[in-house]
Amino acid sequence: MIGIIKKNAMFYVIYGLFFLIMSTVMWHSSMDRLRTPIAVINSFFMFFSVVVPALSAEVLEEKHRGYAFLMTLPLKLETVVRAKMALPIIAVFVIVVYNLGLFQFFESTPSVLADCVKIILLNASGAIMLAGAVYILMYRYNVRALMMILVFTGVIFNLLGLIAVRTRSLVNIFEWPELIVSGRPAWIFVVMILASLGVYHLIFRRALRLKEERLFD
C-alpha cells in the first residue's frame, strides 16, 4: 500500500504545494478573513488540491494500463483502491493543519479565528465528499473525459467570476462562509468531518465494486 501511496503522492505534493503557497499569499494579503473572497477561494484551493491530483494520477494510471500491471503483483485490488483513496484524506488533513497554523499566525481576533476554523472544517468536509464523488465518477466513466469536464468547468467559473466581479454581483456570494458558520457551535463542524469520513468509507466500497466490474468482468 505504501508503494502505491508513494507513487501517487507526487501529484498531491506538486498541486498541494502550489495551492498552499497561493493560500498563504492570499491569507497574508487579506484584511477581512471572513467577508472577503479569501474564505471562498481557500475552499476552492482545497477542492482543487484533492480533485486535480486524483484525476491526474488516474489519467496516468489508465495511460499505462497501471491496474493491469498492479494486478500481476501480490496485491488485492482493494489495497490498490484503498491506497489511492487514502491520498485525498491525507491531503485534506495536511491542508487543514496548515491552514489552522496560518489562522493562528495571521488572525488575532478570537471570534474571527473561531469562524475561520469552522470554515476550514466545513471546506474539509466538502473536499472529502467531493474526492469520493470524483472516484465514483472516475471508476464509472472515462477519466480523460472527466478531466476535460473539470478543465472546462474551471474555465467557465473563471469567466463567470470575471463577469460577476465586473458587474459587482458577486459580493453577496462571498458572504456565505460567514452566514453558514457564525453563531453555530464548533462541534457541528467536527461532526460533519466525521460524517463525511463515514460516507467516504461507503463511497470507497462502492468505488471498489465499480472498479472490479470494469476490470474483472
Next chain:
Amino acid sequence: MNRILEANGLRKEYRTFTLDGVTLEIPKGTILGLIGPNGSGKTTTIRMLMKMTRPDAGSIRMFGLGLDAHEKEIKNRIGYVGEEQFYYENKRVSWTGNFVSQYFEKWDREMFDSLLKEFDLDSSQKVGKLSKGMKVKLSFAIAFSHNPELMILDEPTAGLDPVIRREILDRLLAFRDDHDGSVFISSHITDDIVRIADHVAFIVDGKIVIHAEKDEILSDWKRLHFRPGAIEGEIVTGLRCVEAHAFGSTGVTNKYRELEGRIAPAVAAGDVKVENVNLDDILIAFVKGGRA
C-alpha cells in the same frame, strides 16, 4: 500426487464467446502446455488464474489454497509473464524493479540485477523505450527474481528472437528440474510446448478437449494412410480429417494404442501406413473437426 494448481469447472460468459467448464491441474515439478487457436480461451483462462478476470462459475486452488481467500499469498508464489507487457512507461527499469520488490516477499535483488545483465537490459533506461521483446525479458527478469514456485506464462515467447527464446525455454526447464518448479504455459508456438511440456491441454472454443501427458497424446494420435477397404467400420468412422486421394485415404486417429493390434495385419501387409503427428496436426484436427 501433489497438485500445485487445480482449476475446476471455470466458466465465463461473454456476448460472443463462452469459456465453458475448464478443468486443469498441474502436478508439482511439471510443465503443462496449453494449446489453442486464437480466441479459444487461453488468455481468459490465464487471467482467471491471476484473478484478473472473475469467473462466472468454478473454483481455483493453488498450493492447496483457494485463490479468492489467499490471493496475495498465492501471487507471491507465482511468476507471471503476460501476453502484453504493462509497465509505467515513464519510469526506468531500475524503478520498476524497486517498485515490484516491495510486494514480493522473496525478492532477490542480486538475481534481478544479474538477469538484467544477462538479458542485456539497461537498468537506467525508461521502460517506454524498450522494444516488445525487451519488455518480455524484463517480465521474465521480474518473474524469476522473486523465487516463484509456479510460473504462469501467456504466450511468453511471442516477439522474442530465437536465441533468447531458446534461452528462456532452457531456463524454464532448469526451473522445473533444479527447483522442482511448475510451469503453466500457453503458446501458439507448439514447438515450444513439445520442447518443454510434460502435460498438454488443448482448448478449442472455450472447452478443454484434451488434457493428458504429452507422450501419451503423441502415442494415441497418429495419422493413418490406408488403401480402400484396408480398414473398415468404426475404425474409419472414428478418424478425423479424412481425405481421399489417388492411392487411398488419410485420416487422423486419437486411439492408436487401442487400434494398434487390430490394424497390425494391415500394417504388416503394407495396406496401412502409420505416421506420427505433431501437436499442430492435433490442433488442426480439432479445429477442422471433420470426422469421417
